[in-house]
Amino acid sequence: MAVQKEKTKMPLQDPKQRANNFNEVALGYSKEDAINEAKRCLQCSNPACKDGCPVRVDIPKFIDLIAKGDFAAAAKKVKEKNSLPAICGRVCPQEEQCEAECIVGNKNQPVAIGRLERFVADYIREQEEVKEAIQDKGQVAVVGAGPAGLTAAADLAKLGYQVTLFEAFHKAGGVLTYGIPEFRLPKDIVQDEVEKIEQLGVEINYNQVIGKIKSLDALFAEGYQAVFVSTGAGLPRFLGIEGENLNGVYSANEFLTRVNLMKAYQFPKYKTPVYTGKKVAVVGAGNVAMDAARTALRLGAEESVIVYRRSREEMPARAEEIEHAQEEGVKFNLLNNPTKILGNDDGFVTGMECIKMELGEFDQSGRRRPIPIEGSEWSLDVDQVIMAIGQSPNPILINDTPEIETTDRGTIKVDEKTGMTTKEGVFAGGDIVTGAATVIQAMGAGKKVAQTIDQYITEQNN
Amino acid sequence: MYQILEKEELAPKIKKFEVEAPQIAAKAEPGHFLIVRVDEFAERIPLTIADYDREQGSITIIIQEVGFSSRQICDLEAGDSFLDVVGPLGKPIETADYERVLCVAGGLGAAPLYPKVKSLANEGVELITILGAQNEEILILEEELEELSNELYITTDDGSKGRKGFVTDQLGEILAEDDQFDLVIAIGPMIMMKFVSELTKEYDIDIMVSLNSLMVDGTGMCGGCRVTVGGETKFSCVDGPAFDGHLVDFDEQLQRSKIYQEKEEKVKEHEFFGGDCRAKREN
Numbered sequence: 251m252a253v254q255k256e257k258t259k260m261p262l263q264d265p266k267q268r269a270n271n272f273n274e275v276a277l278g279y280s281k282e283d284a285i286n287e288a289k290r291c292l293q294c295s296n297p298a299c300k301d302g303c304p305v306r307v308d309i310p311k312f313i314d315l316i317a318k319g320d321f322a323a324a325a326k327k328v329k330e331k332n333s334l335p336a337i338c339g340r341v342c343p344q345e346e347q348c349e350a351e352c353i354v355g356n357k358n359q360p361v362a363i364g365r366l367e368r369f370v371a372d373y374i375r376e377q378e379e380v381k382e383a384i385q386d387k388g389q390v391a392v393v394g395a396g397p398a399g400l401t402a403a404a405d406l407a408k409l410g411y412q413v414t415l416f417e418a419f420h421k422a423g424g425v426l427t428y429g430i431p432e433f434r435l436p437k438d439i440v441q442d443e444v445e446k447i448e449q450l451g452v453e454i455n456y457n458q459v460i461g462k463i464k465s466l467d468a469l470f471a472e473g474y475q476a477v478f479v480s481t482g483a484g485l486p487r488f489l490g491i492e493g494e495n496l497n498g499v500y501s502a503n504e505f506l507t508r509v510n511l512m513k514a515y516q517f518p519k520y521k522t523p524v525y526t527g528k529k530v531a532v533v534g535a536g537n538v539a540m541d542a543a544r545t546a547l548r549l550g551a552e553e554s555v556i557v558y559r560r561s562r563e564e565m566p567a568r569a570e571e572i573e574h575a576q577e578e579g580v581k582f583n584l585l586n587n588p589t590k591i592l593g594n595d596d597g598f599v600t601g602m603e604c605i606k607m608e609l610g611e612f613d614q615s616g617r618r619r620p621i622p623i624e625g626s627e628w629s630l631d632v633d634q635v636i637m638a639i640g641q642s643p644n645p646i647l648i649n650d651t652p653e654i655e656t657t658d659r660g661t662i663k664v665d666e667k668t669g670m671t672t673k674e675g676v677f678a679g680g681d682i683v684t685g686a687a688t689v690i691q692a693m694g695a696g697k698k699v700a701q702t703i704d705q706y707i708t709e710q711n712n
Numbered sequence: 713m714y715q716i717l718e719k720e721e722l723a724p725k726i727k728k729f730e731v732e733a734p735q736i737a738a739k740a741e742p743g744h745f746l747i748v749r750v751d752e753f754a755e756r757i758p759l760t761i762a763d764y765d766r767e768q769g770s771i772t773i774i775i776q777e778v779g780f781s782s783r784q785i786c787d788l789e790a791g792d793s794f795l796d797v798v799g800p801l802g803k804p805i806e807t808a809d810y811e812r813v814l815c816v817a818g819g820l821g822a823a824p825l826y827p828k829v830k831s832l833a834n835e836g837v838e839l840i841t842i843l844g845a846q847n848e849e850i851l852i853l854e855e856e857l858e859e860l861s862n863e864l865y866i867t868t869d870d871g872s873k874g875r876k877g878f879v880t881d882q883l884g885e886i887l888a889e890d891d892q893f894d895l896v897i898a899i900g901p902m903i904m905m906k907f908v909s910e911l912t913k914e915y916d917i918d919i920m921v922s923l924n925s926l927m928v929d930g931t932g933m934c935g936g937c938r939v940t941v942g943g944e945t946k947f948s949c950v951d952g953p954a955f956d957g958h959l960v961d962f963d964e965q966l967q968r969s970k971i972y973q974e975k976e977e978k979v980k981e982h983e984f985f986g987g988d989c990r991a992k993r994e995n
């Protein structure tokens with residue numbers, strides 16, 4: 251039998267059509283597609299794909315169950331390790347993780363593990379029933395309901411703890427809810443996954459900014475035996491250039507929060523407005539930049555341009571997202587760095603001055619360092635600028651808890667083995683420890699720390 | 713859900729609400745603010761905590777109808793609830809060792825000023841307060857401020873009560889006679905805070921203003937509320953909302969407050985002509 255060299259294609263919404271709506275771009279496999287793709291898996295006895303997965307899903311096993319048509323059992327297998335498969339299947343950079351290790355990928359395209367994970371998660375969404383676990387081992391508080399916090403909460407509940415999640419926003423999900431747009435990750439899917447975690451017995455307290463409404467010590471006083479801090483890296487960075495406070499300059503966080511969390515794309519039905527320019531520049535080239543640039547097009551921008559100081563090779567966004575952006579009409583202005591934002595008398599953006607860059611020696615990050623070319627300034631005609639140049643950890647909780655030591659990057663210092671911070675009984679994981687990283691890395695951290703919290707409390711009780 | 717325990721009309725279009733929120737009341741300090749959201753479709757709106765009652769577990773907010781969202785809140789009655797109330801947010805005001813403080817309130821600014829006046833009065837500070845508004849009808853918290861202040865001056869733009877003119881006219885007159893104040897606190901429209909700051913600069917008196925920047929999350933994660941203070945960008949929601957008025961770029965703040973003016977008009981059109989939310993609300 252001839253080997254199918256390429257991944258089974260995933261149907262996509264037509265680029266011209268989708269650039270005007272917020273519906274999901276990738277439409278997902280049919281049953282036939284899934285079985286067809288599952289059959290490409292060689293069922294290795296020493297599966298390397300598993301090592302590439304930060305939460306170590308039993309990949310060959312669940313794929314085998316799909317090949318046999320037992321989708322419900324396949325979903326159960328995935329859920330043993332991964333509490334948010336419908337999300338991971340959509341937003342993980344599989345090309346750097348599980349699929350990077352796939353043996354089939356040596357000669358042909360690797361097995362589409364992410365697409366299969368998504369398929370089974372979507373398949374059981376409607377019918378799955380989650381049972382509440384017996385919670386008699388103690389109380390744990392989790393601060394921040396992003397991917398790390400949700401994963402840790404789910405695992406701790408399964409281990410027998412009574413878990414309370416404290417979330418600053420009115421909705422759970424963290425970046426899954428306010429950051430990643432609807433067209434990549436539909437919000438009803440996120441809510442569904444959150445509800446499944448609640449069904450395990452996890453209680454979510456919304457609108458609670460820990461460090462403001464109560465301190466970590468207050469949580470211990472209320473009877474929590476351990477606290478997991480997973481507050482992420484949500485503090486936006488700006489360039490510090492002239493004109494950055496003009497009307498029409500947004501952080502990507504603000505732009506995306508207005509659109510995703512507050513549903514400004516449905517304005518005026520939803521009352522939160524968002525400023526939309528005709529020509530939009532997005533500064534940066536990570537996934538957040540791609541999300542912002544593609545969102546701008548969907549809000550009606552005639553032109554959406556990525557401005558990035560390095561070249562295409564160094565762009566940190568996922569290859570698939572860059573491709574999708576390009577298909578939808580996002581333009582790329584590479585090897586350029588903004589030096590000044592120009593405005594009119596009313597304080598609105600009218601343009602952005604850029605300087606051309608060239609690549610020099612390799613730096614510590616392993617990428618070639620961008621160097622400005624003297625005298626090459628020019629101006630780009632735009633009426634909106636979105637800064638997507640990275641985020642730092644939010645200091646509210648840290649400032650309120652001086653015993654927690656931080657690094658010079660503002661991230662929390664933890665013991666590598668246990669994830670415990672310098673404050674007894676307080677653990678941390680996800681972006682607050684690593685700086686801005688991926689959803690699955692945060693989940694991996696949540697999973698690992700749930701185990702060490704279990705050990706810690708068990709030892710304390712003995 | 714955060715239930716409204718009591719509602720009072722302070723002036724036409726200005727309403728006072730006492731809201732049940734024991735956890736917030738327990739931690740609230742003068743200078744703190746809240747983010748509220750009325751329902752699923754609503755914006756997140758920043759409002760100052762105008763007072764709090766730790767025993768009763770309630771917080772007080774005072775709000776004036778200026779656009780769709782504030783009108784929606786003003787339409788709420790006792791027994792109704794806010795879907796979301798987040799707080800206490802921002803930095804409380806620092807209570808340094810002041811002996812004489814001059815407070816200036818413009819319009820609704822009396823509401824955020826009130827808890828500060830109250831805490832200063834409790835510490836035995838000598839207080840002179842200027843309360844100004846467009847006309848007598850919309851003067852709020854006059855009695856409360858009078859009780860806490862050693863002297864209270866009233867100004868109205870139309871002269872319907874107190875001195876005719878702006879708060880800055882009264883302030884100029886006071887300072888010309890006696891400028892021995894440790895601090896001036898001014899809260900009100902951006903333009904009023906700007907002129908008060910300029911005036912105190914002439915007399916070399918410290919000034920604290922409280923900015924009413926546009927906000928979304930109120931926790932420092934978006935930067936929508938950014939303000940230039942002494943040449944540096946600060947976030948009103950975490951670094952403020954109180955700042956040294958001599959260092960604030962008020963012109964930039966005035967411009968930033970106008971970014972969504974067109975959108976506000978669209979909400980009005982939507983609500984009055986064929987929008988579906990208004991209909992839902994009235995059903």
